[in-house]
Amino acid sequence: MKIRAITLFFLSLILVISCKKNENKEYTKLQGQAFGTSFHITYDDKRDFINSIDSLFYRVNKSLSTYISNSDISKINRGDTTVVVDSYFIEVFKKSLKIYKETNGVFDPTIGILVNAWGFGPEKAFNKPDTSRVIHLMKYVGFDKVSLENNMVKKDSDSIYFDFNAIAKGFAVDLAGRFLESKGVDNYLVEIGGEIRSRGVKNDGSIWKAGIENPNDDGTRSIQKIIELKDESMATSGNYRKFKVDSLTGKKYVHILNAKTGYSTQSSLLSVSVIAPLDCADVDGYATALMAMSLPDAKQFLNNHRDLRAYLIYSDEQGNLQTYATLNF
Numbered sequence: 001m002k003i004r005a006i007t008l009f010f011l012s013l014i015l016v017i018s019c020k021k022n023e024n025k026e027y028t029k030l031q032g033q034a035f036g037t038s039f040h041i042t043y044d045d046k047r048d049f050i051n052s053i054d055s056l057f058y059r060v061n062k063s064l065s066t067y068i069s070n071s072d073i074s075k076i077n078r079g080d081t082t083v084v085v086d087s088y089f090i091e092v093f094k095k096s097l098k099i100y101k102e103t104n105g106v107f108d109p110t111i112g113i114l115v116n117a118w119g120f121g122p123e124k125a126f127n128k129p130d131t132s133r134v135i136h137l138m139k140y141v142g143f144d145k146v147s148l149e150n151n152m153v154k155k156d157s158d159s160i161y162f163d164f165n166a167i168a169k170g171f172a173v174d175l176a177g178r179f180l181e182s183k184g185v186d187n188y189l190v191e192i193g194g195e196i197r198s199r200g201v202k203n204d205g206s207i208w209k210a211g212i213e214n215p216n217d218d219g220t221r222s223i224q225k226i227i228e229l230k231d232e233s234m235a236t237s238g239n240y241r242k243f244k245v246d247s248l249t250g251k252k253y254v255h256i257l258n259a260k261t262g263y264s265t266q267s268s269l270l271s272v273s274v275i276a277p278l279d280c281a282d283v284d285g286y287a288t289a290l291m292a293m294s295l296p297d298a299k300q301f302l303n304n305h306r307d308l309r310a311y312l313i314y315s316d317e318q319g320n321l322q323t324y325a326t327l328n329f
Contacts, residue, residue, distance in 0.1 A: 027187070027203045035061070035169050037193030043180050044187035044200065056175045063088040064168045066112065067122050077112065079158035084151050092164050092171050092281065093148055099167075099285040100143040103301070107289035108259035112163030113140050118264065120255045121163065134262040141259060170195045170235055170284025177280075189229075190280075194236050197280045198229040210234055215270035215313050215321070224323075225311060227273075233280035237287035238271040256291050265292050270321070271313040272298070275329075283308070295324075302326050 030041040030050050034057045041053065063086050065071045075083050085093075099107045114137050115121045117129045129137070145156040153162075164171075169192050176190045177197040187200030189208050198208040207230055211223040215238055227234075239256050256265045272290040274283040286308060290298045295314055302310050312324040 025203045034192060035065075035172060036067075037169075039176075039190075039192040041176060041180075041190050042188060042202075043185050044203070045180075045183065045185045047183070049179070049183070052179060053176055056179060057172060059086075060088060060168065060172045060175065064092060064164050064171075066163055066165065073162050073164065076153050076155075077161045081152070081154075083153065085148075085153060088171070088175075090148065090151065092167060093153075095171075095279075095281050095285065096164065096167060097143060099282070099289060102305075103289040103293075105143070105259055106292050107166070107285055108141060108143050109162050109164050109166065110141050110143055110146060110160050111257055111259045112161035113137050113159060114257055114262050115163050115255075116161065118255075118257065120257075138262045141262065166237075166288040167281050167285045169193055170233070170280035170282070173197045173233070173280040195280050195284055196229065196234040198233070199231055212236065212273050212311055212313075213271070224313065227275065227311075227329075229275065232275050232277050233283045234273060234275045235280060235284040235287040236271060236273040237284075237291040239265065239267075239269070239291060256288065258292055267291075267293070268295050268314045268316070269293075269298065269312060270315060273311045275309040275311075276307055278307075299324065 025044070027042050027044055028046060028048065030048075030053065032039055032050070032054075061068055061071060063072050066073055066077065068074060072083050072085055072089055096107070096109045100109075112121065114134070116123060117133065117137055119127065140157055140159040140161070145160060147154045173190050173192050173195050174197060177188065177199065180188045180190075181199070187202070189196065189198045196210055202208055207228040209226055209228055212225045212227065213236070214222045214224045216222060237256070257263065258265050269291055272287050274287040274290065276283050286305075290301065290310065290312075293301065295312070298312060302308060306328065308326070309329045310326045311329055314322055314324065316322050
């Protein structure tokens, strides 16, 4: 009994010491600018990986950025049929195709030609397209009009314009996370412009936490809800910050377009946050797709995809903020 008691005492002592060491453990923190926004990376390792992370982000831009004239996607958008795309482009293309099919075309990266027409692309000038122009441009929208063959993109028309911005940021988050994992890092959180991928725990042993912001359109920032992330990714899409205003009518046009109509989405939804044990690129795409849906359609989609946790903020008929959370949230 004495031996057993002593053994238990030492086991307890080891447990306490381990906990205290974990509480005092220092994580490395990296931060910077990428993809037109800020990034923050916290991980359980003393090594500085900033140069490697920067190289990853450079490759993402070189492959997928419509804001860089000599990127692969920009060349393809100009009609270059000789571009051999890299593994980044291929993975994003395949993920986009999957979400395109699951959302019945609501998520469609070939919407790029209309994104530009509405002034939300590389050229920022807003010039509201009339009905005839929208109808004309819609002829070049549809992921069923493109394919990937032998690492080369085939388009039914040279005018088809890819825009993977709704998923590329989440993909970059995944790449940073995968890189850390390849270096043996088990505990980390990667965040780029609000898109997040988490693994393991914080330096004090607690679960990673993230905040869902209130949809303030006055430039202020406040938190609506704090959530825990347990080896999960999170992405938020909203229409309350990025929009254009018609100087003649004062009407506001949000940046999320309906790929079925070609027009700025008119919905009571203000913000959608999606959390799941999936890649951040996936939840990024789902969040954008849900924002392009009506509130009833978004609820129905989530009911059919129980693997997704979601938190929706919307405006009711009286203009009051309301929330909806899935049962597994």
